[in-house]
Amino acid sequence: MHVKYYKVAGITVEVKSDFPIGESTFHLKFRQFEVDAIGDDTVHIEHHFYIPESIETLIAEGNNIYSKNQWKILKIDNQWIYDFRSMVQTDPGHSAMGVFSEDYSNLSVFTTDITRRKYRNAKFHSLALFNSDQIMFAQLLCNRKGAIIHSNGFDINGRGILLMGASGSGKSTLSRMLKARGAKILCDDRIFVKSIENEYWIHGNWCHGSVPDTSSGSAELNQIFFLEKSTTNSIEEIQDKKEILHKLLQALIHPILVENGWEKTFSLIEGMVKRVKCYRAKFDLTGDICNAIFNP
Amino acid sequence: MAIDLSKHYRKTNDLIAREIEGELVIVPLKSGIGNLDAEMYALSATGIAVWNLLDGQSTLEEIIKSLSEEYQASNEEIKADVIELLDELLSKGLIIER
Numbered sequence: 001m002h003v004k005y006y007k008v009a010g011i012t013v014e015v016k017s018d019f020p021i022g023e024s025t026f027h028l029k030f031r032q033f034e035v036d037a038i039g040d041d042t043v044h045i046e047h048h049f050y051i052p053e054s055i056e057t058l059i060a061e062g063n064n065i066y067s068k069n070q071w072k073i074l075k076i077d078n079q080w081i082y083d084f085r086s087m088v089q090t091d092p093g094h095s096a097m098g099v100f101s102e103d104y105s106n107l108s109v110f111t112t113d114i115t116r117r118k119y120r121n122a123k124f125h126s127l128a129l130f131n132s133d134q135i136m137f138a139q140l141l142c143n144r145k146g147a148i149i150h151s152n153g154f155d156i157n158g159r160g161i162l163l164m165g166a167s168g169s170g171k172s173t174l175s176r177m178l179k180a181r182g183a184k185i186l187c188d189d190r191i192f193v194k195s196i197e198n199e200y201w202i203h204g205n206w207c208h209g210s211v212p213d214t215s216s217g218s219a220e221l222n223q224i225f226f227l228e229k230s231t232t233n234s235i236e237e238i239q240d241k242k243e244i245l246h247k248l249l250q251a252l253i254h255p256i257l258v259e260n261g262w263e264k265t266f267s268l269i270e271g272m273v274k275r276v277k278c279y280r281a282k283f284d285l286t287g288d289i290c291n292a293i294f295n296p
Numbered sequence: 297m298a299i300d301l302s303k304h305y306r307k308t309n310d311l312i313a314r315e316i317e318g319e320l321v322i323v324p325l326k327s328g329i330g331n332l333d334a335e336m337y338a339l340s341a342t343g344i345a346v347w348n349l350l351d352g353q354s355t356l357e358e359i360i361k362s363l364s365e366e367y368q369a370s371n372e373e374i375k376a377d378v379i380e381l382l383d384e385l386l387s388k389g390l391i392i393e394r
């Protein structure tokens with residue numbers, strides 16, 4: 001089999017394929033995450049280009065957990081079956097069936113929708129051949145004291161900061177202003193957070209939003225800014241922990257979780273509420289707010 | 297769904313709840329699993345007081361009476377709040393009739 005390795009948030013993903021993996025099989029954004037070998041914490045993905053008969057049995061006998069839009073998700077014994085039917089016909093992978101192990105550390109993906117030639121230049125946005133790897137990493141992170149948070153993340157001189165807010169709150173606008181002043185973006189729209197001994201680290205990753213603006217960097221989470229567009233600039237620390245809790249829960253991208261998974265996720269959120277300084281940031285379009293973010 | 301004050305209501309078994317910073321965060325589960333679009337609910341202190349009494353042992357009338365004594369508020373005042381909360385909890389499938 002053909003093999004490549006990618007590393008994000010301390011997790012190495014080994015991708016093995018029946019077809020040769022070309023320089024353009026995966027989108028260019030993956031290059032910065034590529035590593036040479038497996039690491040201490042490695043998960044495994046295999047790409048196969050046939051549909052085994054056993055999958056039909058699993059689907060027939062599986063417990064239907066979720067069925068919406070392009071996803072049908074089933075559970076049988078200690079396996080999870082993800083049946084992905086792309087709604088975007090121009091996607092190179094179209095549809096794929098994934099069989100995950102109980103802890104999501106092993107995934108076999110089956111598809112017949114792509115030829116060897118197309119696979120070589122497919123520029124996939126997901127190592128799992130789905131529309132995103134978010135669904136896989138949300139599970140993997142949950143088992144590693146982590147989660148995915150809907151936010152834009154930056155490394156500013158070694159300080160990790162997150163920008164959060166509802167659609168239209170100005171995340172993209174402020175991100176552009178910070179980048180123009182030299183802040184290093186970790187990821188647009190989705191940030192991997194992991195807890196290590198009461199510290200929180202944010203990690204760039206490839207599960208971005210509409211713009212593949214991402215890096216493989218990491219930083220210790222120092223501040224969270226909840227954004228409000230305004231005609232003035234101000235930063236005010238939020239003292240009300242309940243308000244922080246509500247805002248973090250709104251920004252949590254949670255996977256399908258059994259009870260134990262929720263306990264872990266609650267622990268992570270509770271720790272963040274207690275320990276991470278959170279601010280209400282009002283800003284106008286002058287960019288003056290950036291000075292306060294760069295020099296807290 | 298109309299709330300009947302003479303009935304007993306209790307929490308479903310298929311949920312997970314955790315108190316964080318004085319708020320009770322509740323997630324509905326389905327056969328022990330919370331889905332991708334499972335919504336989370338957070339109850340404040342007064343909501344938690346009602347939630348804790350929804351054990352299927354007392355009628356809603358009894359719960360309202362007990363809360364109005366505890367909070368020294370009128371039955372009518374408490375009743376309005378309880379019915380509003382029960383309506384929401386029922387519609388989200390977090391509680392059922394005993």
